[in-house]
Amino acid sequence: MTALPLTLAEVESLARAAHEGQTDKAGRPYAEHLAAVAEGVRARGGSAEQQAAAWLHDSVEDDALSAEELAGMNVPQGVKDMVLALTKHPGEPLEQYAARILAAPGALLVKEADLAHNANPARLSVLDAPTRERLSAKYAYVRSLLGLAAP
Numbered sequence: 001m002t003a004l005p006l007t008l009a010e011v012e013s014l015a016r017a018a019h020e021g022q023t024d025k026a027g028r029p030y031a032e033h034l035a036a037v038a039e040g041v042r043a044r045g046g047s048a049e050q051q052a053a054a055w056l057h058d059s060v061e062d063d064a065l066s067a068e069e070l071a072g073m074n075v076p077q078g079v080k081d082m083v084l085a086l087t088k089h090p091g092e093p094l095e096q097y098a099a100r101i102l103a104a105p106g107a108l109l110v111k112e113a114d115l116a117h118n119a120n121p122a123r124l125s126v127l128d129a130p131t132r133e134r135l136s137a138k139y140a141y142v143r144s145l146l147g148l149a150a151p
Contacts, residue, residue, distance in 0.1 A: 005074050008048050008055075012038070014073075015055040018064035025135075026126040033117060034058070040113030049075075050106045053082035057110055060087045082107040086114070094138075098145035108146060115139050116151055 006014070015034055022030035038054040046054070052075055059065040060083060065073075070080055085104030088097050101107045117123065119139045124132045143150065 005076060006052075008051055011052040011055050011075060011079075015059060015064075018059055019062065022062060022064065024123075025131070026123060030058075030062070036117040037110065037113045040116055041110055044109055044113060046109050046113075047106065049078050050082065050109055052076075052079045053086070053106065054110050054113060056083045057086045057114060059083065078106060081105070082110055086110060094142055095145060098142060101146060108148075111142075111146060112148055115143055115148065119151055 012035075016031045019030040019034065024030055024033050034055050034057075037057060038051050041050050041054040056065070056070070056075075056079065060067050060070055067084070070083055073080070081104050085100045085107040101111050119136065124136065127135070140150065
């Protein structure tokens, strides 16, 4: 008998534990970003799998989980595929990253919610001006590559 896949609450708990002690660029607990992205996916009508991917979307990129740990997780393959599509690799061109997101079913909605939270003016306002301007331009460019309208 195979175990049932992890529930969304279990994925959330796992993601929170994996990112424990990590902070975002503004010094806030990283789990706040994950929660905001998961809520953004839910509010946009995303599936439970997309919400699970939202909780895990930065886990491999931020070394909170290894790709091997993700592969061994008892979540649907679609969740794993979205997480890997959303994992930016060091030095990877944004164009290549965007193409991978567009090719992975369900990943675009997760990235849309991620970009919306990253580009939130209140979140950006605590950063220094050069960082704020650099990130704002990067987020706008990624949105354009993904065919997403400006927030």
